[in-house]
Amino acid sequence: DYTRSLEEAARFLRAHDRFLVLSHISPDGDATGSALAVAHILKDLGKSYTVINEGDTPAKFSFLPGFEQIRNLSASPLEDTFSAVIAVDCADRSRMGRVEHLFASDAELLNIDHHPTNDSFGTLNLIRTDAAATAEILYDLTVAGDFPMQPDLALCLYTGLLTDTGGFRYSNTTPHVMESAARLLAYGVNPGDVAERCLEVITLGHVHILRRALARLELSHQNQVASVAVSRQDLAETGADREDAGGLVNYCRNIEGVEVGISFVEAEPDVIKVSFRARSYVNVAELAKKLGGGGHAKAAGCTVKGSLEEVQRQVLALVGEAMGSERG
């Protein structure tokens, strides 16, 4: 059970040294906050650790203490291998990216996550699928493991809670989330500043790509599905990068009467990153899983190979089936 998993995870942190800490590709606030939270716990235990990501970590999270320690593997490869690995906020191995060459053959992997589609890929798994964020599980781990709470750790955990609940607005915002957040604020977290950086500020690139995407927004399935598509050409012409194209899916789902919002972003030629958001009855985690991805019932994603048009057609057909069967 959960209490026992917390104890085992705490023991894992105390028993090993020289940790490799990582989160998922295209890291969000929970992934980054959680990876750095683990780093702060390890630091206070006097352990050594390396925090990595396959790619870049968004600069908007640079206010997080320890951010500068996160290594971008694609920019600066690592030669070492590690026997103790901690993966946070990853639903399956593929979410970690191309990092497994860093795992020693006898590596033990602690998998800390909250996705319902998590397949327990760790040698040790600390999973609570009704947690709003991986940071919420790490808050529990800090308490259960009797690790000292301190301002840097509190800021990282708070950021994970804030971002994965959409600013304490989504249905995953439980009393436990609010109580944990309140306790974290007592360590000096500035909630206005964190919300401003993570939720309010948008890049100019985002505005440019948003303008173009909204101009072509498509409604289908009796106006219950809204979708936007962004090609490599769109990104190039507007000067936006992939990260700038994040969050487009929310505009789709937020339209009155829309049940499923979808964004299609051509990440690489004929490689389409698909994001789903549902309002009430469609389980988009199951949809995404059918396409090789995963996530939560109301927020999920996957990467599908094919042209933008092909993938749009394929995914919209699948959504139609799901809506038909789930509503009857």
Ligand code: 5GP
């Ligand atoms: P987003 O659409 O913002 O990229 O992701 C929404 C949710 O779906 C997040 O919880 C994220 O972890 C999950 N997700 C997105 N893409 C994938 C994917 O390719 N595989 C899996 N397993 N989960 C994904």
Ligand code: MN
């Ligand atoms: Mn995440």
Ligand code: MN
């Ligand atoms: Mn998360």
